[in-house]
Amino acid sequence: MYAGPVQDLIEELGRLPGVGPKSAQRIAFHLLKLPKQDALRLARAVTEVKERVTLCTRCFNVAEGDECGVCVDSRRESGVLCVVEEPRDIVAVEKTHEYRGRYHVLQGAISPIEGIGPDQLKVRELLARLEPEEISEVILCTNPNIEGEATAMYLARLLRPLGLKVTRIASGLPVGGDLEYADELTLGRALEGRREVEA
Amino acid sequence: MGLYRERGVVLRTIKLGEADRIVTLVTEGRGKVRAVAKGVRRTKSRFGARLEPLSHAALLCYEGRSLDTITQAEAIDHFRPVREDLERLGRATCLLEVVDAVVQEGEADPRLYQMLLGALRTLAANDAPLLVPAFFWRLLAQQGFRPVLEHCVACGSGGALVAFDVGEGGVLCPSCRHGTRITADALGLLRRILGGDLVAVLAEGPLPAGPELEYLGTRALEHHLERRLRAVGVLDRA
Ligand SMILES: [Zn+2]
Ligand SMILES: [Zn+2]
Numbered sequence: 079m080y081a082g083p084v085q086d087l088i089e090e091l092g093r094l095p096g097v098g099p100k101s102a103q104r105i106a107f108h109l110l111k112l113p114k115q116d117a118l119r120l121a122r123a124v125t126e127v128k129e130r131v132t133l134c135t136r137c138f139n140v141a142e143g144d145e146c147g148v149c150v151d152s153r154r155e156s157g158v159l160c161v162v163e164e165p166r167d168i169v170a171v172e173k174t175h176e177y178r179g180r181y182h183v184l185q186g187a188i189s190p191i192e193g194i195g196p197d198q199l200k201v202r203e204l205l206a207r208l209e210p211e212e213i214s215e216v217i218l219c220t221n222p223n224i225e226g227e228a229t230a231m232y233l234a235r236l237l238r239p240l241g242l243k244v245t246r247i248a249s250g251l252p253v254g255g256d257l258e259y260a261d262e263l264t265l266g267r268a269l270e271g272r273r274e275v276e277a
Numbered sequence: 278m279g280l281y282r283e284r285g286v287v288l289r290t291i292k293l294g295e296a297d298r299i300v301t302l303v304t305e306g307r308g309k310v311r312a313v314a315k316g317v318r319r320t321k322s323r324f325g326a327r328l329e330p331l332s333h334a335a336l337l338c339y340e341g342r343s344l345d346t347i348t349q350a351e352a353i354d355h356f357r358p359v360r361e362d363l364e365r366l367g368r369a370t371c372l373l374e375v376v377d378a379v380v381q382e383g384e385a386d387p388r389l390y391q392m393l394l395g396a397l398r399t400l401a402a403n404d405a406p407l408l409v410p411a412f413f414w415r416l417l418a419q420q421g422f423r424p425v426l427e428h429c430v431a432c433g434s435g436g437a438l439v440a441f442d443v444g445e446g447g448v449l450c451p452s453c454r455h456g457t458r459i460t461a462d463a464l465g466l467l468r469r470i471l472g473g474d475l476v477a478v479l480a481e482g483p484l485p486a487g488p489e490l491e492y493l494g495t496r497a498l499e500h501h502l503e504r505r506l507r508a509v510g511v512l513d514r515a
Contacts, residue, residue, distance in 0.1 A: 096294045190370040191289055191330070191377075193507030195514035224330045224360070231363040232512065252321045261325025263355045 084110070136207070138183040138200050140165045148180055155179045160217045161204065161233065163187045163226065171219060179217075182207065187225035188232055196232055204233075208240065215243040222249045280339045283307055284353065286393055287332045288377040292318065300328050300347065302336075303376050303393060308384040312338050312345035327352045331360060331369055333394065356401045365400050367512045371409045372396055374508040375416060375498060388419060399479055406483040409509070411470045413494030418471055422446060422501050426468055429453055438464060441493055443500040457493060462486040 080088065084106060092102035109117050133139070134146035141147070148154060148168070158179030162168055168181050184199040207213065216237055220226035230246050237244045250268040251260050260268070285302035288309075293299050296318045302310045317324045327334050327350040337349035359365045376393050380386055396412050399405055417423065425447030428435045438448040442456030448464060449455065463486040469478050470490075495509050 096292065188512070190367060190508040190511040191374050193511060195511040197514045224366070227360060228363065228366055228512075231361075231366070235363060255321050259323045259325075261327050262352050263326035263329075263357065263360075266357070 133183075133185075137181050138165075138185055138203070139168055139181060153178075157212055158215045158217065159204075159207070159211075159213050160219050162219050163221060163229070167219065167221075177217075179215075180211075184220070184229065187220055187229045189225045190228070199229070201233070201236070205236070208242070213242060215245065218244065218246045222247075280337065280348075281307075282335070282337055283310065284333070284335050285310060286373075286376075286390075286397070287328055287330050287334065288373045289330055290314075290317075290328065296322075298328070299344065301377060302334075303380045303390055304336075304385075305387060305390050306385050307382075308386055309377070309380045309382045310338070310345060311382070312336075312347045313341075314347045314350075324350050326355060329355075330373060331356050331366075331397070333397070354397075354401075356397050358401045359397065362404065363512065365404050367508075368405075368409050369397060369400055370511075371506075371508045372412050374506055375413065378498075378502045378504055378506065379416065379420060389416070392416070392419065403480075405479040405481075407466075407470075407478050407481055407487050407490075410466075410487055410490035410494050411475060411478055413498055414467060414470050414490065415475070417494070417497055417501070420501070422497070423471065424448070424467075424497070426464065426471070443493075443497045446497075457496070459493065460486060460489060463489040463493070466490060 087109065088099075088102045088106045091097055091105050092099055097105070109120075130142055131140050134141035134144075134149055136145050136149045139146040139148060155178040159182050160171060160177055160179055161182045161184060162171065163184050163186060165183055168183065171177055171181075182200065182204050184201065184204070186194060186199050188194060188196055188199070216233070218230040218233055220229045234244050234246070248271045249264060250271060251257065251264060257265070283304040283306055285304035288301045288303055290298045290300050293313060296316050298314050298317045300312055300314050300317075302312070304310050314324055314328045316322050317328055324347075326332060328347065332355050333353040335351045335353055336347055338345045338347050356369070359369050372393060376389065380389060392412070392415065396408060400408060414424075424441070429438060429450035430442070430445045430447030431449055431453035434450040437451055439451050439458065440449040440454040440456050441447070441459040442449060445456070448459060462484070466478065466484065466486045467490055491509060495506050499506055
Protein backbone atom coordinates (compact mmCIF):
# COMPACT_ATOMS: atom_id res chain seq x y z
CA MET A 79 0.00 0.00 0.00
CA TYR A 80 1.20 3.48 -0.91
CA ALA A 81 0.16 7.02 -0.10
CA GLY A 82 -3.33 7.96 -1.33
CA PRO A 83 -2.71 9.46 -4.81
CA VAL A 84 -0.14 6.81 -5.78
CA GLN A 85 -2.44 4.00 -4.68
CA ASP A 86 -5.32 5.58 -6.63
CA LEU A 87 -3.18 5.72 -9.76
CA ILE A 88 -2.10 2.08 -9.37
CA GLU A 89 -5.72 1.01 -8.94
CA GLU A 90 -6.88 2.96 -12.00
CA LEU A 91 -4.09 1.54 -14.15
CA GLY A 92 -4.88 -1.94 -12.88
CA ARG A 93 -8.36 -1.64 -14.37
CA LEU A 94 -6.95 -1.34 -17.91
CA PRO A 95 -7.19 -4.43 -20.12
CA GLY A 96 -4.09 -6.61 -19.96
CA VAL A 97 -2.58 -4.71 -17.02
CA GLY A 98 -2.06 -6.80 -13.90
CA PRO A 99 -1.25 -5.43 -10.43
CA LYS A 100 2.51 -5.72 -11.00
CA SER A 101 2.42 -3.86 -14.31
CA ALA A 102 0.13 -1.23 -12.81
CA GLN A 103 2.69 -0.58 -10.13
CA ARG A 104 5.52 -0.41 -12.66
CA ILE A 105 3.64 2.06 -14.88
CA ALA A 106 2.66 4.19 -11.88
CA PHE A 107 6.27 4.55 -10.76
CA HIS A 108 7.34 5.24 -14.32
CA LEU A 109 4.83 8.10 -14.44
CA LEU A 110 6.10 9.41 -11.09
CA LYS A 111 9.63 9.65 -12.48
CA LEU A 112 8.51 11.32 -15.72
CA PRO A 113 9.05 15.08 -16.23
CA LYS A 114 5.84 16.89 -15.35
CA GLN A 115 4.99 18.06 -18.88
CA ASP A 116 5.32 14.52 -20.30
CA ALA A 117 2.95 13.09 -17.73
CA LEU A 118 0.49 15.94 -18.26
CA ARG A 119 0.54 15.33 -22.01
CA LEU A 120 -0.79 11.84 -21.32
CA ALA A 121 -3.43 13.22 -18.97
CA ARG A 122 -4.46 15.77 -21.61
CA ALA A 123 -4.69 13.11 -24.32
CA VAL A 124 -7.05 11.10 -22.10
CA THR A 125 -9.17 14.16 -21.30
CA GLU A 126 -9.21 15.22 -24.95
CA VAL A 127 -10.32 11.85 -26.22
CA LYS A 128 -13.10 11.64 -23.64
CA GLU A 129 -14.29 15.17 -24.40
CA ARG A 130 -14.06 15.23 -28.18
CA VAL A 131 -14.44 11.68 -29.36
CA THR A 132 -17.78 9.93 -29.19
CA LEU A 133 -19.40 7.08 -31.05
CA CYS A 134 -20.81 7.72 -34.52
CA THR A 135 -24.58 7.89 -34.22
CA ARG A 136 -24.95 5.92 -37.45
CA CYS A 137 -22.31 3.16 -37.36
CA PHE A 138 -20.83 3.31 -33.82
CA ASN A 139 -17.31 3.85 -35.06
CA VAL A 140 -15.32 6.41 -33.06
CA ALA A 141 -16.20 9.89 -34.27
CA GLU A 142 -15.45 13.53 -33.65
CA GLY A 143 -18.89 15.01 -33.88
CA ASP A 144 -22.14 13.35 -34.81
CA GLU A 145 -20.99 10.98 -37.53
CA CYS A 146 -17.62 9.39 -38.21
CA GLY A 147 -15.26 10.11 -41.10
CA VAL A 148 -16.43 7.09 -43.08
CA CYS A 149 -20.13 7.86 -42.74
CA VAL A 150 -19.79 11.49 -43.86
CA ASP A 151 -17.52 10.60 -46.81
CA SER A 152 -19.77 10.85 -49.89
CA ARG A 153 -17.26 8.95 -52.06
CA ARG A 154 -18.02 5.80 -50.10
CA GLU A 155 -20.02 3.19 -51.94
CA SER A 156 -23.55 3.12 -50.56
CA GLY A 157 -25.60 -0.03 -50.32
CA VAL A 158 -22.88 -2.18 -48.74
CA LEU A 159 -22.19 -2.57 -45.04
CA CYS A 160 -19.26 -4.31 -43.45
CA VAL A 161 -20.20 -5.47 -39.95
CA VAL A 162 -17.34 -5.56 -37.43
CA GLU A 163 -17.06 -6.12 -33.69
CA GLU A 164 -14.94 -3.12 -32.69
CA PRO A 165 -13.83 0.22 -34.18
CA ARG A 166 -10.24 -1.09 -34.37
CA ASP A 167 -11.46 -3.72 -36.84
CA ILE A 168 -12.42 -0.87 -39.21
CA VAL A 169 -8.80 0.26 -39.13
CA ALA A 170 -7.69 -3.26 -40.05
CA VAL A 171 -10.13 -3.50 -42.99
CA GLU A 172 -9.27 0.03 -44.18
CA LYS A 173 -5.60 -0.92 -44.37
CA THR A 174 -6.43 -3.54 -47.01
CA HIS A 175 -7.66 -0.81 -49.44
CA GLU A 176 -10.04 -3.51 -50.74
CA TYR A 177 -13.27 -2.15 -49.37
CA ARG A 178 -15.09 1.04 -50.36
CA GLY A 179 -18.42 0.70 -48.54
CA ARG A 180 -19.47 1.77 -45.06
CA TYR A 181 -19.36 -0.05 -41.71
CA HIS A 182 -21.43 -1.04 -38.76
CA VAL A 183 -19.74 -1.63 -35.40
CA LEU A 184 -21.55 -4.10 -33.14
CA GLN A 185 -19.57 -3.01 -30.06
CA GLY A 186 -18.81 -6.59 -29.16
CA ALA A 187 -19.69 -10.17 -30.04
CA ILE A 188 -22.14 -12.76 -28.80
CA SER A 189 -20.58 -14.71 -25.96
CA PRO A 190 -23.00 -17.06 -24.21
CA ILE A 191 -20.39 -18.05 -21.64
CA GLU A 192 -19.97 -14.39 -20.62
CA GLY A 193 -23.72 -13.96 -20.75
CA ILE A 194 -23.48 -11.50 -23.67
CA GLY A 195 -26.45 -11.93 -25.98
CA PRO A 196 -27.53 -10.19 -29.21
CA ASP A 197 -29.55 -7.71 -27.15
CA GLN A 198 -26.32 -6.19 -25.81
CA LEU A 199 -24.93 -5.50 -29.28
CA LYS A 200 -25.86 -2.85 -31.84
CA VAL A 201 -28.04 -5.29 -33.76
CA ARG A 202 -31.33 -3.37 -33.68
CA GLU A 203 -29.40 -0.33 -34.88
CA LEU A 204 -28.05 -2.38 -37.79
CA LEU A 205 -31.55 -3.49 -38.81
CA ALA A 206 -32.76 0.11 -38.62
CA ARG A 207 -30.15 1.18 -41.20
CA LEU A 208 -31.04 -1.35 -43.89
CA GLU A 209 -34.05 0.35 -45.43
CA PRO A 210 -33.19 4.05 -45.26
CA GLU A 211 -29.70 3.39 -46.61
CA GLU A 212 -30.95 0.92 -49.23
CA ILE A 213 -28.47 -1.74 -48.18
CA SER A 214 -28.21 -4.65 -50.61
CA GLU A 215 -25.19 -6.46 -49.19
CA VAL A 216 -23.98 -7.06 -45.64
CA ILE A 217 -20.49 -8.44 -45.16
CA LEU A 218 -20.05 -10.23 -41.83
CA CYS A 219 -16.53 -9.37 -40.77
CA THR A 220 -16.51 -10.61 -37.18
CA ASN A 221 -13.49 -12.41 -35.72
CA PRO A 222 -12.89 -16.00 -36.84
CA ASN A 223 -13.17 -17.25 -33.25
CA ILE A 224 -16.10 -18.89 -31.49
CA GLU A 225 -17.76 -15.62 -30.44
CA GLY A 226 -17.29 -14.04 -33.86
CA GLU A 227 -18.63 -17.12 -35.64
CA ALA A 228 -21.66 -17.29 -33.35
CA THR A 229 -22.32 -13.60 -34.03
CA ALA A 230 -22.01 -14.09 -37.80
CA MET A 231 -24.37 -17.09 -37.75
CA TYR A 232 -26.88 -15.17 -35.67
CA LEU A 233 -26.82 -12.17 -38.02
CA ALA A 234 -26.98 -14.33 -41.14
CA ARG A 235 -30.13 -15.99 -39.81
CA LEU A 236 -31.63 -12.61 -39.06
CA LEU A 237 -30.69 -10.90 -42.34
CA ARG A 238 -31.15 -13.58 -45.02
CA PRO A 239 -34.97 -13.61 -44.88
CA LEU A 240 -34.89 -9.87 -45.58
CA GLY A 241 -33.75 -10.58 -49.13
CA LEU A 242 -30.30 -9.05 -49.04
CA LYS A 243 -26.99 -10.58 -49.95
CA VAL A 244 -25.23 -11.75 -46.79
CA THR A 245 -21.59 -12.72 -47.08
CA ARG A 246 -18.99 -13.86 -44.56
CA ILE A 247 -15.29 -13.11 -44.92
CA ALA A 248 -13.43 -16.24 -46.00
CA SER A 249 -11.17 -18.01 -43.59
CA GLY A 250 -7.88 -19.13 -44.93
CA LEU A 251 -4.17 -19.41 -44.41
CA PRO A 252 -2.01 -16.46 -43.46
CA VAL A 253 0.14 -15.26 -46.33
CA GLY A 254 3.78 -16.03 -45.59
CA GLY A 255 2.92 -18.94 -43.29
CA ASP A 256 3.82 -22.61 -43.69
CA LEU A 257 1.12 -25.10 -44.58
CA GLU A 258 2.49 -27.69 -42.18
CA TYR A 259 1.79 -25.43 -39.19
CA ALA A 260 -1.79 -24.69 -40.17
CA ASP A 261 -4.42 -26.13 -37.86
CA GLU A 262 -6.92 -28.59 -39.37
CA LEU A 263 -9.94 -26.32 -39.03
CA THR A 264 -8.28 -23.42 -40.84
CA LEU A 265 -6.79 -25.66 -43.52
CA GLY A 266 -10.11 -27.47 -43.98
CA ARG A 267 -11.96 -24.18 -44.47
CA ALA A 268 -9.23 -22.88 -46.77
CA LEU A 269 -9.65 -26.00 -48.93
CA GLU A 270 -13.39 -25.52 -49.04
CA GLY A 271 -13.03 -21.90 -50.03
CA ARG A 272 -10.51 -22.68 -52.80
CA ARG A 273 -10.65 -20.71 -56.04
CA GLU A 274 -9.79 -21.51 -59.59
CA VAL A 275 -6.36 -20.25 -60.51
CA GLU A 276 -6.41 -17.74 -63.30
CA ALA A 277 -3.41 -18.23 -65.53
CA MET B 278 8.11 -28.08 -12.11
CA GLY B 279 7.81 -30.47 -14.97
CA LEU B 280 6.52 -31.20 -18.39
CA TYR B 281 3.31 -33.17 -18.77
CA ARG B 282 1.00 -34.49 -21.46
CA GLU B 283 -2.77 -34.27 -21.21
CA ARG B 284 -5.88 -34.57 -23.32
CA GLY B 285 -8.54 -31.99 -22.74
CA VAL B 286 -11.50 -30.01 -24.02
CA VAL B 287 -11.13 -26.22 -24.07
CA LEU B 288 -13.88 -24.69 -21.92
CA ARG B 289 -13.09 -21.01 -22.17
CA THR B 290 -10.33 -18.58 -22.96
CA ILE B 291 -9.56 -15.09 -21.76
CA LYS B 292 -7.23 -12.56 -23.31
CA LEU B 293 -3.91 -11.99 -21.63
CA GLY B 294 -1.65 -9.09 -22.59
CA GLU B 295 -1.12 -8.34 -26.28
CA ALA B 296 -1.42 -11.68 -28.00
CA ASP B 297 -1.75 -14.42 -25.39
CA ARG B 298 -4.69 -16.19 -23.87
CA ILE B 299 -5.32 -18.06 -20.66
CA VAL B 300 -6.98 -21.29 -21.74
CA THR B 301 -9.18 -23.23 -19.30
CA LEU B 302 -9.53 -26.92 -20.09
CA VAL B 303 -11.12 -29.95 -18.55
CA THR B 304 -8.53 -32.70 -18.82
CA GLU B 305 -8.64 -36.43 -18.48
CA GLY B 306 -6.03 -36.78 -15.73
CA ARG B 307 -5.78 -33.42 -13.94
CA GLY B 308 -9.28 -32.05 -13.83
CA LYS B 309 -9.35 -28.35 -14.61
CA VAL B 310 -6.16 -26.93 -16.07
CA ARG B 311 -5.55 -23.23 -16.61
CA ALA B 312 -2.63 -22.60 -18.90
CA VAL B 313 -1.16 -19.78 -20.95
CA ALA B 314 -1.04 -20.11 -24.73
CA LYS B 315 1.55 -17.65 -25.92
CA GLY B 316 0.89 -15.74 -29.13
CA VAL B 317 -2.36 -17.62 -29.77
CA ARG B 318 -4.23 -14.48 -30.88
CA ARG B 319 -1.84 -13.72 -33.73
CA THR B 320 -3.20 -14.88 -37.08
CA LYS B 321 0.03 -16.77 -37.70
CA SER B 322 -0.03 -18.60 -34.37
CA ARG B 323 0.93 -22.25 -34.64
CA PHE B 324 -1.92 -23.08 -32.26
CA GLY B 325 -4.58 -21.80 -34.67
CA ALA B 326 -8.03 -23.11 -33.78
CA ARG B 327 -6.68 -25.91 -31.61
CA LEU B 328 -7.10 -23.90 -28.42
CA GLU B 329 -10.48 -22.36 -29.20
CA PRO B 330 -13.37 -23.25 -26.87
CA LEU B 331 -14.90 -26.62 -27.83
CA SER B 332 -11.68 -28.05 -29.29
CA HIS B 333 -10.54 -31.44 -28.03
CA ALA B 334 -6.76 -31.46 -28.06
CA ALA B 335 -3.68 -33.37 -26.94
CA LEU B 336 -1.37 -30.99 -25.14
CA LEU B 337 2.16 -30.73 -23.94
CA CYS B 338 2.42 -28.32 -21.02
CA TYR B 339 4.87 -27.33 -18.38
CA GLU B 340 3.92 -26.52 -14.86
CA GLY B 341 4.26 -23.03 -13.54
CA ARG B 342 3.75 -21.58 -10.09
CA SER B 343 0.29 -20.17 -10.70
CA LEU B 344 -0.40 -20.93 -14.37
CA ASP B 345 0.94 -23.66 -16.62
CA THR B 346 2.13 -22.96 -20.17
CA ILE B 347 1.02 -24.85 -23.25
CA THR B 348 3.98 -25.62 -25.49
CA GLN B 349 2.31 -27.90 -28.02
CA ALA B 350 -1.25 -28.65 -29.03
CA GLU B 351 -2.53 -31.24 -31.45
CA ALA B 352 -6.18 -31.39 -32.45
CA ILE B 353 -8.15 -34.53 -31.71
CA ASP B 354 -11.53 -33.09 -32.74
CA HIS B 355 -12.83 -29.59 -33.49
CA PHE B 356 -16.51 -30.69 -33.45
CA ARG B 357 -16.93 -28.68 -36.60
CA PRO B 358 -20.65 -29.46 -37.17
CA VAL B 359 -21.29 -28.02 -33.69
CA ARG B 360 -19.27 -24.89 -34.39
CA GLU B 361 -21.05 -24.20 -37.64
CA ASP B 362 -24.62 -24.44 -36.39
CA LEU B 363 -25.91 -21.73 -34.08
CA GLU B 364 -28.38 -24.02 -32.29
CA ARG B 365 -25.79 -26.67 -31.53
CA LEU B 366 -23.13 -24.15 -30.63
CA GLY B 367 -25.55 -22.60 -28.13
CA ARG B 368 -26.17 -25.99 -26.55
CA ALA B 369 -22.47 -26.87 -26.44
CA THR B 370 -21.68 -23.56 -24.75
CA CYS B 371 -24.16 -24.38 -21.96
CA LEU B 372 -22.27 -27.65 -21.35
CA LEU B 373 -18.87 -25.95 -21.37
CA GLU B 374 -20.04 -23.37 -18.84
CA VAL B 375 -21.44 -25.90 -16.42
CA VAL B 376 -18.43 -28.21 -16.65
CA ASP B 377 -16.21 -25.20 -15.96
CA ALA B 378 -18.29 -24.57 -12.83
CA VAL B 379 -18.12 -28.18 -11.62
CA VAL B 380 -14.61 -29.38 -12.37
CA GLN B 381 -11.82 -28.52 -9.90
CA GLU B 382 -8.15 -27.84 -10.49
CA GLY B 383 -6.01 -30.87 -9.75
CA GLU B 384 -9.02 -33.15 -9.23
CA ALA B 385 -9.45 -35.61 -12.07
CA ASP B 386 -13.05 -36.57 -12.80
CA PRO B 387 -12.78 -39.01 -15.73
CA ARG B 388 -16.53 -39.68 -15.76
CA LEU B 389 -17.35 -36.01 -16.12
CA TYR B 390 -14.72 -35.72 -18.84
CA GLN B 391 -16.22 -38.67 -20.73
CA MET B 392 -19.73 -37.30 -20.25
CA LEU B 393 -18.74 -34.01 -21.88
CA LEU B 394 -16.95 -35.72 -24.77
CA GLY B 395 -19.90 -38.05 -25.30
CA ALA B 396 -22.33 -35.13 -25.33
CA LEU B 397 -20.21 -33.17 -27.82
CA ARG B 398 -19.92 -36.20 -30.10
CA THR B 399 -23.68 -36.70 -29.97
CA LEU B 400 -24.18 -33.08 -30.90
CA ALA B 401 -21.63 -33.31 -33.73
CA ALA B 402 -23.49 -36.27 -35.23
CA ASN B 403 -26.98 -34.75 -34.94
CA ASP B 404 -28.64 -31.84 -33.24
CA ALA B 405 -30.29 -33.02 -30.02
CA PRO B 406 -32.80 -30.47 -28.68
CA LEU B 407 -32.95 -32.22 -25.29
CA LEU B 408 -29.20 -32.45 -24.82
CA VAL B 409 -28.83 -29.53 -22.40
CA PRO B 410 -31.54 -30.60 -19.92
CA ALA B 411 -30.37 -34.22 -20.17
CA PHE B 412 -26.76 -33.22 -19.50
CA PHE B 413 -27.68 -30.93 -16.60
CA TRP B 414 -29.74 -33.60 -14.81
CA ARG B 415 -27.24 -36.39 -15.45
CA LEU B 416 -24.53 -34.10 -14.14
CA LEU B 417 -26.53 -33.39 -10.96
CA ALA B 418 -26.96 -37.12 -10.44
CA GLN B 419 -23.28 -37.78 -11.14
CA GLN B 420 -22.27 -35.11 -8.62
CA GLY B 421 -24.37 -36.77 -5.93
CA PHE B 422 -27.59 -34.75 -6.25
CA ARG B 423 -29.84 -37.30 -7.86
CA PRO B 424 -33.37 -35.95 -7.32
CA VAL B 425 -36.15 -37.96 -5.68
CA LEU B 426 -38.76 -38.51 -8.41
CA GLU B 427 -40.69 -41.59 -7.32
CA HIS B 428 -42.59 -40.16 -4.36
CA CYS B 429 -43.10 -36.88 -2.51
CA VAL B 430 -39.76 -35.91 -0.98
CA ALA B 431 -41.51 -34.45 2.09
CA CYS B 432 -44.25 -36.97 3.04
CA GLY B 433 -43.47 -39.98 0.87
CA SER B 434 -46.87 -39.98 -0.84
CA GLY B 435 -46.79 -41.84 -4.14
CA GLY B 436 -49.86 -40.13 -5.65
CA ALA B 437 -49.88 -37.02 -7.80
CA LEU B 438 -46.58 -35.10 -7.86
CA VAL B 439 -46.88 -31.48 -8.91
CA ALA B 440 -43.88 -29.43 -7.76
CA PHE B 441 -40.10 -29.60 -7.64
CA ASP B 442 -37.98 -28.00 -4.96
CA VAL B 443 -34.26 -27.58 -5.62
CA GLY B 444 -33.42 -27.27 -1.92
CA GLU B 445 -35.25 -30.47 -1.01
CA GLY B 446 -33.91 -32.17 -4.13
CA GLY B 447 -37.11 -33.76 -5.29
CA VAL B 448 -40.76 -33.65 -6.28
CA LEU B 449 -43.68 -32.82 -4.00
CA CYS B 450 -47.33 -33.81 -3.73
CA PRO B 451 -50.22 -31.26 -3.86
CA SER B 452 -50.45 -30.98 -0.06
CA CYS B 453 -46.70 -30.46 0.53
CA ARG B 454 -46.13 -28.40 -2.59
CA HIS B 455 -43.53 -25.63 -2.67
CA GLY B 456 -40.79 -24.67 -5.07
CA THR B 457 -41.52 -24.73 -8.80
CA ARG B 458 -44.48 -26.30 -10.58
CA ILE B 459 -43.55 -29.37 -12.63
CA THR B 460 -45.79 -30.80 -15.35
CA ALA B 461 -46.46 -34.51 -15.68
CA ASP B 462 -44.71 -34.46 -19.07
CA ALA B 463 -41.57 -32.92 -17.62
CA LEU B 464 -41.54 -35.39 -14.73
CA GLY B 465 -41.94 -38.28 -17.20
CA LEU B 466 -39.11 -36.95 -19.34
CA LEU B 467 -36.86 -36.47 -16.31
CA ARG B 468 -37.47 -40.07 -15.25
CA ARG B 469 -36.49 -41.22 -18.73
CA ILE B 470 -33.32 -39.08 -18.68
CA LEU B 471 -32.19 -40.46 -15.32
CA GLY B 472 -33.44 -43.96 -16.06
CA GLY B 473 -31.99 -46.01 -18.87
CA ASP B 474 -33.60 -44.16 -21.74
CA LEU B 475 -31.04 -41.44 -22.50
CA VAL B 476 -30.23 -42.52 -26.06
CA ALA B 477 -33.89 -42.41 -27.07
CA VAL B 478 -34.36 -39.03 -25.35
CA LEU B 479 -31.45 -37.54 -27.27
CA ALA B 480 -32.94 -38.75 -30.54
CA GLU B 481 -36.20 -36.88 -29.86
CA GLY B 482 -37.11 -33.63 -31.55
CA PRO B 483 -38.04 -30.56 -29.52
CA LEU B 484 -40.58 -31.32 -26.74
CA PRO B 485 -42.50 -28.72 -24.70
CA ALA B 486 -41.13 -30.35 -21.53
CA GLY B 487 -37.54 -29.67 -22.71
CA PRO B 488 -37.37 -25.96 -21.82
CA GLU B 489 -39.13 -26.65 -18.52
CA LEU B 490 -36.51 -29.24 -17.52
CA GLU B 491 -33.73 -26.98 -18.78
CA TYR B 492 -35.00 -24.20 -16.53
CA LEU B 493 -35.40 -26.50 -13.51
CA GLY B 494 -32.01 -28.12 -14.14
CA THR B 495 -30.35 -24.70 -14.33
CA ARG B 496 -31.93 -23.63 -11.02
CA ALA B 497 -30.92 -26.93 -9.38
CA LEU B 498 -27.32 -26.62 -10.60
CA GLU B 499 -27.15 -22.98 -9.53
CA HIS B 500 -28.41 -23.99 -6.10
CA HIS B 501 -25.72 -26.65 -5.65
CA LEU B 502 -22.87 -24.79 -7.34
CA GLU B 503 -23.74 -21.53 -5.59
CA ARG B 504 -23.15 -19.54 -8.73
CA ARG B 505 -25.15 -18.20 -11.64
CA LEU B 506 -25.14 -19.93 -15.01
CA ARG B 507 -25.35 -17.45 -17.85
CA ALA B 508 -25.24 -19.37 -21.11
CA VAL B 509 -28.75 -20.85 -21.10
CA GLY B 510 -31.07 -18.82 -23.30
CA VAL B 511 -28.55 -16.12 -24.21
CA LEU B 512 -29.05 -16.62 -27.95
CA ASP B 513 -32.81 -16.21 -27.60
CA ARG B 514 -32.47 -12.75 -26.14
CA ALA B 515 -32.94 -10.33 -29.00
ZN1 LIG C 1 -20.03 6.15 -38.85
ZN1 LIG D 1 -46.21 -34.76 0.26
